[in-house]
Amino acid sequence: MRRGLLVTLEGGEGAGKSSVLAAARATLDARGIPYRLTREPGGTPLAEALRALVLDPAQLPLTPEAEVLMVFAARAQHVAELIRPTLAAGSWVLSDRYTDASYAYQGGGRGVPIDALDWLERFATFGVRPDRTILLDVPVAEGRRRVDARGGGRDRMEREDDAFFDRVRGAYLSRAAAEPERFRVVDATRPLDRVIADVVAELESLAAGWGAA
């Protein structure tokens, strides 16, 4: 059976990931592509419980070491229980964040060494890497403005300062520059309909290639 594709959506806060997911789903539905929509941290009961702990402001302080192990523990369960079986069954997985987020937030943001992240990635994911990663890029100030305008309070990660989120953005852009064949960087400062159009076009192109395989 033809393996499904793993497509991941990444970006800083307020970049518009949640906003484009509905359009992404509609594109895959229209193409008749089987898929699972999921998110990280999360996607399984254990991983969702870990997500709640990682994002809970009451967990302050959480050491960078504990935080990185929690996100990778969630990922190990997510890959084993959902991602790998879904891909093997011939369905796509569309994930709101995946391993690149750990390199950006725990690596760039918290300063966890890259060799530790590399080891954790190999250990936790069984080598399952994204076929395509769409990075919605927006300057930190604009992303924060959008999230504040949306309201609803800030979780534990969202309480970090602008310097932290600048490092996160820098780490994402460095990874995208290092792997241009996997990443598509979308300028998310533009109006939402233009951002959505780029994401839909990327999925259409992937779907066309997959259909021909």
Ligand code: Z5A
């Ligand atoms: N995390 C981690 O540390 N390590 C890991 O390994 C993983 C994750 C996997 C949960 O992520 C947190 O976990 C995250 C990283 C950490 N923490 N942070 N910060 P999440 O994805 O669940 O949470 P988020 O990134 O904070 O989501 P968000 O702030 O909601 O961002 P978004 O989904 O990209 O944005 P949105 O909800 O679609 O849009 C926000 C608002 O902006 C909304 O009102 C929109 O209408 C508006 N918007 C969106 N796009 C536009 C455009 N183009 N123009 C104007 N307005 C727009």
